Amino acid sequence: MPRIGVDYYPEQWDRSLWEPDAMLMREAGVTVVRLAEFSWSRLEPEEGRFEFGWLDEAVELFGRHGIGVVLGTPTAAPPNWLARRYPDVLPLDSQLHPQYPGVRGHRCYNSPSLNRYAAVIVDKLASRYAHNPSVIGWQTDNEFSLIACHCPSCNDKFRAWLQRKYESLETLNREWGTVVWSGEFGQWSEVTTPLGGSKHLNPSYLLDYNRFQTDSAVAFQQMQVDILREKCPDRWVTHNLWSYPSYLDYYKLCETLDFASFDYYPHTSPDKTETSPYSGALSLDLARGVKRKNFWIMEQLSGSPGCWFPMWRMPYPGYIRAASWQSISRGADAVVHFRWRSALTGAEQFWHGLIDHSNVPGRRFREFRQLADEVNRLAPLLEGTTVRNExxxxxxxxxxxxxxxxxxxxxxxxxxxxxxxxxxxxxxxxxxxxxxxxxxxxxxxxxxxxxxxxxxxxxxxxxxxxxxxxxxxxxxxxxxxxxxxxxxxxxxxxxxxxxxxxxxxxxxxxxxxxxxxxxxxxxxxxxxxxxxxxxxxxxxxxxxxxxxxxxxxxxxxxxxxxxxxxxxxxxxxxxxxxxxxxxxxxxxxxGIGRLAGLPEGVQVSCRSKEGAAYLFIFNFTREDKEVNIGREYDSILTGGKAGSVLRVAPYGVEIVKV
Known part of the structure; x- marks a missing residue:
């Protein structure tokens, strides 16, 4: 059943805001929040000292307001004490320079220390919230990517990975063609990760290194999945994939997850809005294809992104609603908006949320409320529907x-x-x-x-x-x-x-x-x-x-x-x-069915189940468009009749039963 939610960071806000936020969320139609995916330093401020009281309070608060909680494992941002005491946590680039803390993603998947301490924090979280009725599921880490690390652990594991694949140096030399440029290996100790960063290295070598790094990410995640499955067998586990294209093999990464999730930020600037909805449609179809089933949007555009790059334009009226319905039309069973309120501190201060820094709900928030009302109203009809194509x-x-x-x-x-x-x-x-x-x-x-x-x-x-x-x-x-x-x-x-x-x-x-x-x-x-x-x-x-x-x-x-x-x-x-x-x-x-004659910027998608099918029609332009759908249908969005020729407003949405 489609759900509407928000990403929320209680650790970043004074406690006096938590209750009013939860009340406003409930009034706005929010049914799910994601918490804690970047909170390791608050959960474990010192090695072995855990402080879950604040998260207990937040989970209880949202549960009391009827809002389900998705908990993120906080392994994407190791705390400073961990990186300081155990520097093997930090990945090394091809020049053997470490990536330092302060951003996020500063962790090597093959680091013994990272794996040891990540297992501890995940186990503590899973054990504490395993039977909490407010916690409906788990997100592993955050936006895994392929990390090209060259640390000693990666060298050892890459060598072992190659030994399993090729069994002998003779086979490896033959299959890679290392005879070119006198690149033959005489002993296994000569085989390293591709140091130096040259583009002229053996292409077979480079491809296998990328495959190895995907397997490293998969193994790091699987360690967490195994813990969550053991402690919380009746809760689902997902991961929020970042944008395409990606060197990390998302199919392998999501193989043991219950469903895939995706973070969707369609571009809002005028020079991009003509192509962005089409690129977005591809990304959504890719996300559905990862598991060949419905998926979640764990981060959805709520305002202008910006921080380490100039801010995009604010979403045009209707854009947030249309992009969210577009996600649902292509198989999303939940759309969680990033974020509830724009951050006052940190690198993402200008990656805008539904509510601006002023803390005064405005146009975008009103549009979100309309969306939430529509989704909650239509959720029973759409429950059990999927996207089926030929x-x-x-x-x-x-x-x-x-x-x-x-x-x-x-x-x-x-x-x-x-x-x-x-x-x-x-x-x-x-x-x-x-x-x-x-x-x-x-x-x-x-x-x-x-x-x-x-x-x-x-x-x-x-x-x-x-x-x-x-x-x-x-x-x-x-x-x-x-x-x-x-x-x-x-x-x-x-x-x-x-x-x-x-x-x-x-x-x-x-x-x-x-x-x-x-x-x-x-x-x-x-x-x-x-x-x-x-x-x-x-x-x-x-x-x-x-x-x-x-x-x-x-x-x-x-x-x-x-x-x-x-x-x-x-x-x-x-x-x-x-x-x-x-x-x-x-x-x-x-004989493949299609809706011919679509105007430029208009998209359609269909969700169906036995006995019912629903056609979604979108106008991703700033001018009215006419769409001929062939005959009169019942509109499930308005409750009225939809004529054979629809007039769809800028960033308008229509949903008809076909």
Whole structure:
């Protein structure tokens, strides 16, 4: 059931404010608060001396007002006494310089001292609140990221990680190709983390180091999860993921959690508001795809962010409400706003909350109250609903890392290209899941695969089988270039997928920022950007050709009938308009439902359960928009009738039962 909440920091406010805040929260419709994720120094001011009285009081207060509490484990900000007494807590960069306390995230996941003392504080918290009825769940740490640490503990554990993977130095040298530049290792002690920070280090080495650091974050979190599961078996555990793109593999990180959570800060400045809601839609679909189930928003935009960068514009009237409903429409079962009140002290003083420093509730707070009222009123209807789609984009943190290690062409970026594919689908009114590239594909009709630069035969066989069984598979350029150890394949591209694609790459040209064009069979012309695979069809048929340069007239896009399905290969990175044309045609051919003719800036999403489906319509622009939804529907937001042509106000929201 969707819930509305706020992030609150009782340790930062005088106790005289706690009761009035809780009362105002209850009146405003708040049903959940997150507490304590940065409070280690207050919970354990000295080693072994614990002070939980203030947190007991806060938890009891919110419980008394009927507000559920999510407790955060405070391990993202170790206290000064811990870093001073046990300096192995601090991560070392590639130049062996320590990261000092004073910001946050100053901890190495592999530090013996951090793990020992983190286990103690988590155990103390879990034991104390295990049976407290006001505590509904737990958040581990805060916004885990991939920390490129080079301390002695990381060196020892990285070496052990490699020994488990490769078993022998001979195998490691062969699989990495260390013979290049006389990089062969003669004994295990020579193997270290990639010191120095050079971009010219062996790419297989760098990819494995990033994988190791993901596993380190996963292990550090799992230590906490194990404690929470043992002490609080009837409470859920989640983690609040930071923004995309991320080198940290969120799929691995969330594997043992009950559900994923995400921190959502759509950009508010005018030069960003045209694209930000589309990027936000992708981020929300990615968050849902982490566990392939509904998720939480643990931090939602409440005002202008700013601190270590100039402040953004304040959210336009309606923006906070629209972005929150957008989160719910794409699978969020709770939206927790950051934060209740703007901080008076510290680095985030100007990362604005719902209430400004004046402590006088204003426009943004009134908008939040309207949102909370709507969500609480509609929660029973939306309970049990999920997002179900027939189209998927396969996403991979590893592909993103590998392509960042060795950029393929000027301006060519894995995540930015994913944005283009997703934005085209969103503009077409096609719902899409964004899931891990290793996930099963049952139930999908259309699957889009951003550059599968790293590719093994098992994955290739699974994708080919999806097409053979009747699915439509869209492959992008730079597919099949390397194996999973980041080593180039000695075979024509797209490597293991060449047969099902029915085409091979005769030659390629990293065109970067040079402008090229391609034409389609009907005569329409589109920009061809970043890359140009010059294609040699085997069983595939060309459906677009390059219009200029030495490869003019050569195929740029092909379509191959494979088994009962279809494989499309796109050899360049066309402009968005081409993807709208192609994906729309493929969706119509496959019978994938969509709301055609959406105006620019208008988005739709659907949540459903057996016997009921609810369509959410958003106008993320500053002018009225008309949306044709085909026939008259019941509006569950207003209780009235929604005509077949809706007029949606700037940052307006409509929800209809379909």
């Amino acid at each position: 189209t998927a984009i396969l996403f991979s943190h590893e592909q993103h890392i590998a392509l960042d290690i060795q950029p393929q062409a000027s301006g060519m970026n894995y995540f930015e290209n994913v944005k283009t594919y997703h934005k085209a689908l969103t503009k077409l009114g096609i719902g899409v899941d964004v899931i891990n590239w290793t996930e099963p594909l049952d139930g999908y009709k259309l699957v889009i695969t951003p550059s599968l630069y790293l590719l093994d035969w098992d994955t290739a066989s699974r994708l080919a089988q999806f097409a053979a069984d009747g699915g439509t598979l869209v492959l992008m350029n730079r597919t099949g270039v390397k194996n999973l150890n980041n080593v180039c394949r000695m075979e024509p591209l797209p490597g293991p997928l060449a047969e099902c694609a029915g085409v091979t790459v005769e030659e390629y040209d990293p065109i970067g920022g040079d402008m090229h064009r391609m034409t389609c069979a009907g005569g329409s012309s589109y920009e061809a950007l970043q890359w140009a695979d010059i294609l040699s069809p085997v069983t595939a048929e060309p459906i677009a050709w390059y219009a200029d340069d030495y490869f003019a007239g050569k195929p740029a896009v092909t379509l191959n009938r494979y088994g009962r399905g279809t494989v499309c290969y796109i050899g360049t990175n066309p402009e968005e308009a081409y993807f709208i044309h192609l994906f729309g045609s493929l969706a119509d051919e496959l």
